[in-house]
Amino acid sequence: MANPGGGAVCNGNLHNHRKQSDSLQSGNCTKNGIVKEAQQNGKPHFYDKPIVESFEEAPLHVMVFTYLGYGLGTLFGYFRDFLRNCGIEKCNAAVEREEQKDFVPLYQNFENFYTRNLYMRIRDNWNRPICSAPSALFDVMERVSDDYNWTFRFTGRIIKDVINMGSYNFLGLAASYDESMKTVKDVLEQYGLGVASTRHEMGSLDKHKELENLVAEFLNVEAAMVFGMGFATNSMNIPALVGKGCLILSDELNHASLVLGARLSGATIRIFKHNNMQSLEKLLRDAVIYGQPRIRRAWKKILILVEGIYSMEGSIVNLPQIVALKKKYKAYLYIDEAHSIGSVGPTGRGVVEFFGLDPRDVDVFMGTFTKSFGASGGYIAGRKDLVDYLRVHSHSAAYATSMSPPIAEQIIRSMKFIMGLDGTTQGLQRVRQLAKNTRYFRQRLNEMGFIIYGNEESPVVPLLLYMPAKVAAFARHLLNRKIGVVVVGFPATPLAEARARFCVSAAHTREMLDTVLENLDEMGDLLQLKYSRHKKSARPELYDETSFELDD
Amino acid sequence: MATAAEQWVLVEMVQALYEEKEELIEEWQPEPLVPPVSGDHPALNYNVVSGPPSHNIVVNGKKCVNFASFNFLGLLDDPRVKAAALVSLRKYGVGTCGPRGFYGTFDVHLDLEDRLAKFMQTEEAIIYSYGFATIASAIPAYSKRGDIVFVDRAACFAIQKGLQASRSDIQLFKHNDMADLERLLKEQEIEDQKNPRKARVTRRFIVVEGLYMNTGTICPLPELVKLKYKYKARIFLEESLSFGVLGEHGRGVTEHFGISIDDIDLISANMENSLASIGGFCCGRSFVIDHQRLSGQGYCFSASLPPLLAAAAIEALNIMEENPGIFSVLREKCKRIHKALQGISGLKVVGESFSPAFHLQLQESTGSREDDVKLLQEIVNHCMDRSIALTQARYLEKEEKCLPPPSIRVVVTVEQTDEELERAARTIKEVAQAVLL
Numbered sequence: 008m009a010n011p012g013g014g015a016v017c018n019g020n021l022h023n024h025r026k027q028s029d030s031l032q033s034g035n036c037t038k039n040g041i042v043k044e045a046q047q048n049g050k051p052h053f054y055d056k057p058i059v060e061s062f063e064e065a066p067l068h069v070m071v072f073t074y075l076g077y078g079l080g081t082l083f084g085y086f087r088d089f090l091r092n093c094g095i096e097k098c099n100a101a102v103e104r105e106e107q108k109d110f111v112p113l114y115q116n117f118e119n120f121y122t123r124n125l126y127m128r129i130r131d132n133w134n135r136p137i138c139s140a141p142s143a144l145f146d147v148m149e150r151v152s153d154d155y156n157w158t159f160r161f162t163g164r165i166i167k168d169v170i171n172m173g174s175y176n177f178l179g180l181a182a183s184y185d186e187s188m189k190t191v192k193d194v195l196e197q198y199g200l201g202v203a204s205t206r207h208e209m210g211s212l213d214k215h216k217e218l219e220n221l222v223a224e225f226l227n228v229e230a231a232m233v234f235g236m237g238f239a240t241n242s243m244n245i246p247a248l249v250g251k252g253c254l255i256l257s258d259e260l261n262h263a264s265l266v267l268g269a270r271l272s273g274a275t276i277r278i279f280k281h282n283n284m285q286s287l288e289k290l291l292r293d294a295v296i297y298g299q300p301r302i303r304r305a306w307k308k309i310l311i312l313v314e315g316i317y318s319m320e321g322s323i324v325n326l327p328q329i330v331a332l333k334k335k336y337k338a339y340l341y342i343d344e345a346h347s348i349g350s351v352g353p354t355g356r357g358v359v360e361f362f363g364l365d366p367r368d369v370d371v372f373m374g375t376f377t378k379s380f381g382a383s384g385g386y387i388a389g390r391k392d393l394v395d396y397l398r399v400h401s402h403s404a405a406y407a408t409s410m411s412p413p414i415a416e417q418i419i420r421s422m423k424f425i426m427g428l429d430g431t432t433q434g435l436q437r438v439r440q441l442a443k444n445t446r447y448f449r450q451r452l453n454e455m456g457f458i459i460y461g462n463e464e465s466p467v468v469p470l471l472l473y474m475p476a477k478v479a480a481f482a483r484h485l486l487n488r489k490i491g492v493v494v495v496g497f498p499a500t501p502l503a504e505a506r507a508r509f510c511v512s513a514a515h516t517r518e519m520l521d522t523v524l525e526n527l528d529e530m531g532d533l534l535q536l537k538y539s540r541h542k543k544s545a546r547p548e549l550y551d552e553t554s555f556e557l558d559d
Numbered sequence: 560m561a562t563a564a565e566q567w568v569l570v571e572m573v574q575a576l577y578e579e580k581e582e583l584i585e586e587w588q589p590e591p592l593v594p595p596v597s598g599d600h601p602a603l604n605y606n607v608v609s610g611p612p613s614h615n616i617v618v619n620g621k622k623c624v625n626f627a628s629f630n631f632l633g634l635l636d637d638p639r640v641k642a643a644a645l646v647s648l649r650k651y652g653v654g655t656c657g658p659r660g661f662y663g664t665f666d667v668h669l670d671l672e673d674r675l676a677k678f679m680q681t682e683e684a685i686i687y688s689y690g691f692a693t694i695a696s697a698i699p700a701y702s703k704r705g706d707i708v709f710v711d712r713a714a715c716f717a718i719q720k721g722l723q724a725s726r727s728d729i730q731l732f733k734h735n736d737m738a739d740l741e742r743l744l745k746e747q748e749i750e751d752q753k754n755p756r757k758a759r760v761t762r763r764f765i766v767v768e769g770l771y772m773n774t775g776t777i778c779p780l781p782e783l784v785k786l787k788y789k790y791k792a793r794i795f796l797e798e799s800l801s802f803g804v805l806g807e808h809g810r811g812v813t814e815h816f817g818i819s820i821d822d823i824d825l826i827s828a829n830m831e832n833s834l835a836s837i838g839g840f841c842c843g844r845s846f847v848i849d850h851q852r853l854s855g856q857g858y859c860f861s862a863s864l865p866p867l868l869a870a871a872a873i874e875a876l877n878i879m880e881e882n883p884g885i886f887s888v889l890r891e892k893c894k895r896i897h898k899a900l901q902g903i904s905g906l907k908v909v910g911e912s913f914s915p916a917f918h919l920q921l922q923e924s925t926g927s928r929e930d931d932v933k934l935l936q937e938i939v940n941h942c943m944d945r946s947i948a949l950t951q952a953r954y955l956e957k958e959e960k961c962l963p964p965p966s967i968r969v970v971v972t973v974e975q976t977d978e979e980l981e982r983a984a985r986t987i988k989e990v991a992q993a994v995l996l
Contacts, residue, residue: 101846104821110791111762113701114850122853134852136664140652148666174656174663175862181656184649191653192645198611199635200644200871201835202628207953208968209612209627211605235837236689238861243691243720246958248592263860271723295587296580308589336584339592370592377862381654383688396593399602405955406716407691408831412611413644414865417653493661 060282060322060462065473065538073473073503077125080475084124099157121497129479130156132494135486138165140183141174143514147491166489170519172509173493177350177466178437179514180421181381187424191416198412206398210409218415222386225422226356227366230395231388233418234403235410237345237375238264240385243402245341246272248371249310254294256287256338257312260320265312265343274310275299281320284328287311291336309338315347315358315374319500319508321461321469323351326358330368341371349379350466355425355438361464380421382414441466441513444520448511451524456537460506468509470527470536477534478505484533488526601936602953611636614974616948623948624979626969631804631915632875632885633974634835640874647870655863659852663863671869674876675840679810680820684842685851688864690829691717692857693839694797697827698766699725700854701847706762709743709792711735712961713773718766718797719960724856727764731961734774737782740765744790763792769801769812773952773963775910775917777801780816784823793824803833804915809879809886833879836872838864885973889915892980893971899984900969905995906987909966918952918966919987921995928956931965934994939967941990947983 090096100123103113131152139146149164174181184192194214204210215233222231234240245268249255253274257265259281269276277294279286291309298305311333313324324342333340344357352360357374359366366372372388387397398404425434445466452459458471472478475496482494496505511520531537596603609617613636616625634640647667657663668686675684687693698721702708706727710718713734722729730747732740751758765787767778780796787794798811806814811828813820820826824847829839841848851858879885890913897912900919910917924931932951939949952968971980 101844101849103846104844106788107793110793111759113762113793113847115760126853133660134664135662136666136669137662138666140650141654141656141662142652145662147662171662173661176656181652181654183652188648188652192648195644195648195867196641199613199637199641199835200868201630201635201831201837202612203630203635203831203835204612204628204950205953206605207602208950209606209608209616209618209625209948211607212612213607213609216607236692236857236861238857239689239692242695263856267724267856271720292580292584296583305587306589308592337587337589339589375862377654377656381652381656383654383862383865392595393593395596395603398605399596399600400955402716402720402955402958403691405602405953407689408829408837411837411865411868413648413867414653491662 058323058325058462062320062322062460063458063539063541065458065471066540069473069538070503073475076474076476077502080125080128084120087124088120099154125475127156129475131159132479132482135491140181141171141176142182143171143176143179143512143516143519144168145171145174145491147486166486169486169489169491170515170523171491171512172523173491174512175346175378175510176381176512176514177346177379177441177510178355178381178421178425178434179512180379180424182514188417188420190420191413194416195413200411200413202409202411204408205406206404206409212409212412212415214412214415214419215409218410218419219386221419221422223388225426226372226388228372228388229391230393231372231386232394232397232401232404233376233384233386233410233415234401235384235408237377237383237385239403239407240373240375240387241265241343242268242271243407244373244387244397245269245310245312247397247400247402248272248341249274249308252299252307254299254306254309255312256290256294256309258282258314258317258324260317261312261314262318262343262345265314269312281317282322282325284325284332287329288332291332291338295336309336311338311340313340313342315342315344316351316462316465316467318346318467319469319495319506321459321465321467321508323347323361323462323465324358326362326364330364334368339370340368341373342369344372344374345385346378346467348374349425349438350441351464353438354435355379376414376418376421379425380418382417382421384410384414384418437513441511444511444513444515447517448509448520448524451520452527453539455524455528455531456539457527457531458539466511468511469506470509471504471506471538472536473503473505473538475505477536478507480534481507481530481536484530485526490523490526601932606950614972618943618948621943621946623943623946624975624983625948625972626975626983627948627950628972629800629832629916629970630835630972630974631833631889631970632835632879633972634833634875634878636974637835637875637878639878640835640871643874644867644871647867651866653865653867655865657863658859658861659863660859665863665866665869667866667869667873668863671873671876672840674873676842678876678880679826679842681826681842682845683848684840685848685855685858686830686838686840686864686869687855687857688838688861689857690799690831690837690839691720692861693829693841694718694795694827695721695724696855696857697825697841697851698722698764698795699856700851701825702727702762702764705760706764707747708764708766709740710766711768711771711778713771713776713963714766714768715772715797715799716955716959718768722766734771735776735779737779737786740783741786744786744792748790763790764795765792766795766797769796769798769805770911770914770916772800772916773918775914777805777812777815777911777914780812780818784818787822794822795825795827796823798826798828799832799839800914800916802828803879804886804889805913806886808883809833830872834872834875836868836875838868838872889971889973892973892975892977893917895977896969896971896980896984899981900987903988903991906967906991915971917969918963919969920964920966924964928965935965935967937994938987938990941994942986945986945990947986949987 136148147166150159202210241264348357375385376382460469655663672684702725704726801811803809825843827841
């Protein structure tokens, strides 16, 4: 694994863990002069490849200016609110009806302060409507605002062929219709679109059974169950698995659906620091030794909730250590592979394959089909008794509509494509192309001097912007140069760490990535975004060094 | 300063504590992750439908007439809807690969929101990608800890989950009993007078359904609106069953009673029943709806609705607007079968005569819920043998706040002909007689 400049002194944290080499290797391969032998999948072993994750801290002056920027924005916000109250400035927001003016106000004034005064100024960077499939190039509808973003108006023009660095299209399977999607068309014509019933009643189609068998085969587990919405998969199944008297240990940066599911379950929730195994171990020890607070009885069960790839940080969960901890303390592991299924691992089977672990070590596999498979919906997989229990007790199976048949067919088709069951190796090539693109993109960005978070193998690349004004400028300038990026600020990220988040896709060609990188370079100089204090040396030959294990 | 001997004892104690802790860790045995489920649990063996769940359905290998899927307007099979979805498939592919905030907003979504707002004659509409998540995300967006929600006992599970997520104070009132609701509101008023400062910031909401899924009855909306203005509580109306069914143009229970839609603060419905697609929507005034765009969890943190489903919903709306006559046809059929099913010995019909989804409950329960369920399942099985596809209404017994009694769900659709309705009524009568006597 190339690690240019690794080990150099820097202000951030560079974790060097031992990591197991991936199992899918054609015989011996020589890397940096070290001969590695092919290893068997399923055998528990210890790792000898370094994981490189970095979360570099910004220089002090950047943080000072960021907070100053927010402070100034807040002051202005108070001033404008004052003017609006006096009536000097026109208030463009919608107001309550005349007849209901004496009701208790629906929103507290301060709740919306941030929305009204800070978000509203730059909100043209979000909810941008598009009018084509979200593939590597897409068409954005042009919209302008005459009143500083309070209302938008479409000019009718379409910005064509914008490079898409924002959609979760990791394997490039979300594209407009082509002949390989013929089965989806046939299923649509035969089955229609809706199902109009729940799984327990009359909504269990043969397509669902076919899909569930395929998912179980894909993940190498005993059984699987699919649901119509990824968010709802978490929020409706965690309450079915744990209840009062159980303990949930959840990562600091877990997704809203996991947090909601944990809260709805009624179990006690304790949070451990992001990907920090000492913090998790301390919580586990305390839980097992001291039991429930106040009544001192043992916990019924302990469930650890983690994600495969964290979407805002780009970090990959430290799975080998978590599995070791879970085995020692007899806890259960629930892993949400929304971003990692299909995008990491030598054959795209997710984080468990990435680390070369045994799928039986993880108790509950959960994932969504929205990101790598170009469809929608979620699944839970694991042992047969787990899936049988969920078939009976899941809230979604009893009360929510099942998945639409053409969507199920699209997932079946994508999965067969990735697994190679359609007779070609294109799926595997895409997985490898994604890994190649990821490594190239991250290395170039590091070399340019931006601060990038996350694991170097994760296709989600957050680039730190920090200051709120730069967030808006970055997104707007890049759209003018026909590149569509996603920027995220408070409250999805900590206040001072606004970022742009790129999603590398297998559909991006080298030229597209080079265009994007050139423009990012210019933007970095224009907006002074290159905060990184350890310059990595630019040695172009190292990029191609990763390609020898791929078949080109 | 501890002496050498005392220090040695301290070290030994710490060592013993450490060993004790390790022992505790070794000894602890958690419960298994999931308790075992018996192989013949009724919910484990789903009815498997081969092929589309349309009017003529093939369940477990048998060809039946479908009286179980909520396909009220028969649009699951409509060729126009499928054609519109196909056009969308060609242009956009299947998935949207992102939430609404991050390039997941397609022009089809904006179109659908526009059309729904115009159809319901409100200012704005917002669509969700899953019917269950619609009301379950809408309620916690407005009602927080410390607010008070008055909700009907027979509210569906999605509403219950929304209320649970909101952490508000829940007050249940008896099903459709306005006197009970008024009593609770009066009690709250007395509480308010004791603490006027707190009352000024406590929001109140009344959550009701248009046509209740669990009982098939209609909510008394005019009285509710009166109570709303008298006690200053906002109304959230869940119209999954009544959208596309009640009212002259299918606009739901507000049109049925002739109430101005501005009096209702939020109307939420799912598009999975009449519109034969997937997803849900909320509509109302912009002041109310716009808030969900930043605080509706199912909207902000979830991928948007696949465009082919949105296109299908738009086409279904077109069909609804073009022939407003189907709503009265549907209601006629409901009244017909409602009448035909009266007087079956052992079963009683629960629900309004114009409700397309109603229940058949046992007139006298055997005493245990399990036995009731078994009896009803026998009736359902015999009906399926005679090509009438029915299903029991399924609940999660341990999770429901107020568990309804076991029942058979009967769903009427526009596609069912009069002969089929007669045959169904006859079959149910005969089977009920055979099984229950």
